[in-house]
Amino acid sequence: MGGRPVILLLFVSGLLDAHDVITTKITFSREISRILYKRCAGCHREGGKAPMALLTYEESRPWAKAIKEEVLERRMPPWGAVRGFGSFQNDASLTQEEVSLIAEWVEGGAPEGEARYLPPVPALAEPVKVTGRRIPVRNGAMVRGLLAGIEARVKAEVQSVRVFADQPDGSSLPLIWLRHYKPQWARAFAFRKPVAVAPGTRIRVEPEGQAQLFLITR
Numbered sequence: 250m251g252g253r254p255v256i257l258l259l260f261v262s263g264l265l266d267a268h269d270v271i272t273t274k275i276t277f278s279r280e281i282s283r284i285l286y287k288r289c290a291g292c293h294r295e296g297g298k299a300p301m302a303l304l305t306y307e308e309s310r311p312w313a314k315a316i317k318e319e320v321l322e323r324r325m326p327p328w329g330a331v332r333g334f335g336s337f338q339n340d341a342s343l344t345q346e347e348v349s350l351i352a353e354w355v356e357g358g359a360p361e362g363e364a365r366y367l368p369p370v371p372a373l374a375e376p377v378k379v380t381g382r383r384i385p386v387r388n389g390a391m392v393r394g395l396l397a398g399i400e401a402r403v404k405a406e407v408q409s410v411r412v413f414a415d416q417p418d419g420s421s422l423p424l425i426w427l428r429h430y431k432p433q434w435a436r437a438f439a440f441r442k443p444v445a446v447a448p449g450t451r452i453r454v455e456p457e458g459q460a461q462l463f464l465i466t467r
């Protein structure tokens with residue numbers, strides 16, 4: 250009988266400990282602030298598109314668990330394409346290392362670290378503009394020349410659409426893999442380097458019909 254309150258107390262203090270014990274060397278000041286400034290601050294700042302700012306430790310700490318979840322699920326930052334399938338100048342997605350740092354920081358108690366390591370808050374970056382001629386493409390369309398980028402418009406959120414350039418020699422270039430791509434984005438993805446395709450190259454879209462695609466050519 251008399252044992253009960255003790256068990257309860259142990260249970261409660263166990264919860265508190267799990268919250269407070271710091272088991273990682275990764276800190277907000279050193280690693281995490283740099284990732285957030287580079288990848289999140291464009292929207293997560295006062296007056297930005299996101300509902301809350303993530304610039305300071307005080308602003309970010311209450312969101313730590315949600316931040317981990319959003320980056321592991323690759324819902325944040327919103328980008329709409331799978332990293333590694335095609336290669337883009339304006340790629341907003343996190344590298345695997347950045348995702349791991351954030352996850353480890355949160356699991357290790359999300360410590361602040363020393364203020365002297367904090368980088369300066371960056372100015373807002375200008376979005377990359379992709380210039381060139383926009384040609385609408387569908388499955389099977391012939392293309393040639395230098396491809397500078399690809400633009401996608403969808404009527405409803407698209408779960409997965411892959412676009413390839415099938416060359417006449419039988420090789421196939423992955424152009425883009427749209428994932429969880431939303432109608433409000435109408436995004437232009439700029440290839441890291443213009444993609445040269447041989448005459449006779451055909452576009453392959455899998456599955457077709459879900460996205461309106463435009464190739465941006467030089």
Ligand code: HEC
Nearest residue numbers: 285288289291292293298299300312315316319325326327
């Ligand atoms: C292009 C703008 C943009 C960028 C960049 C961005 N976010 Fe967001 N974020 C949003 C918007 C808008 C919301 C509101 C919910 C929604 O629309 O999905 C949001 C919501 C969130 C939420 C709350 C999700 C919930 O539980 O409701 C978290 C956490 C988050 N973002 C973390 C991040 C992190 C971490 C980064 C950087 C790695 C980031 N975001 C980059 C726009 C952005």
